[in-house]
Amino acid sequence: MSRVSSSIKSSKRTQGKSTQTTSKSLTKTTVKIHEAPTSRLLTQLTRLQDQEAGWNQTTFDLSVSKPTIAVVYDKNGAIVGSGTLNAMSPQSFWMGNVFVAESMRRRGIGSKLVSELLSHAEAKKSRSSVVLTSTDLGMGMYSRLGFKVVPSIKIVMYARPPTVAPTRSSLKPRVPSKAEHEEAIKFDEKSNGASRASMLRSIYKQYGMCAVLKSGSSIVAVAWGRYLASPTKDHQPELQIGPVVAKKSEYAASVTGELLRMDQGGRSAKKGMCGSAMVLSVQRGNDSKPGMRAFESVGFMKMGEMPYMRKTLGRSSSSSDSKLDLVRASSSYHAMAWWDLA
Known part of the structure; x- marks a missing residue:
């Protein structure tokens, strides 16, 4: 009798849970x-x-x-x-x-x-495709919806305190003139494979954060920066650096360091109020040394990695990694960006 009663109670509890779950769905x-x-x-x-x-x-x-x-x-x-x-x-x-x-x-x-x-x-x-980065929490959902991890690419996050480390490049980065800024936009377009001129002009107009490095008359590196809003009135904003595009990792370090100096020197819109800084790097294959050299030399530390996922649209059958935008961007240049705005 007690077993039957217990079974009925258990069944009722299970039914109750099932009903609640169905209601949620x-x-x-x-x-x-x-x-x-x-x-x-x-x-x-x-x-x-x-x-x-x-x-x-x-x-x-x-x-x-x-x-x-x-x-x-x-x-x-x-x-x-x-x-x-x-x-x-x-x-x-x-x-x-x-x-x-x-x-x-x-x-x-x-x-x-x-x-x-x-x-x-x-x-x-x-x-032909939709791409994204995912947290561990979201990977299951994206996989069920047809996204696949691209194993040859990872987005690596680096962060650092606001103190500025010296750079070792013999070339001196500087704030671009109006003409040089347009030249920098074309340099970014060449490495990225697409124009995002309107966005980059808006970022520069909003924050005034851009550094270029030239060898002779040619730009060899450029970095833009923006500020994330303060989470509370008691916290300082975070400087988010990117896009950064450079022909060598030491050039990337040079323009990145210049943005940090601009913030500390009060030349930015926030007058040296940066509480921390963050940058995202495209890591191709297992070779993370270029990114590590570029950012660790100016005080950044690796904080984590995000998998890069891709879903092919329609009847397109191209899934070769060589066709992916980030691979093209990082094969000839050391290219970084905050890809939510790219």
């Missing part, structure tokens, strides 16, 4: 695509992302690359998730800033959000 949400997001929406998203994911971004960060933004709304019209899609290059879209509010996770909303962005990318019929 059927949460009513709507995904809306915004190709020209308003400033009000961008403000809402940056606040929510900071609360839910700790991303201390600004509305400038979200708007500068003119992304398509997918927003998830619950049944009451509240925003519970979002993601962005950027035209990274002639070959690829970049998917980034994907998040779901913590209270709404594990209900299939993330998969629904990413699927909508993929459908939008497919409908464009202008590029």
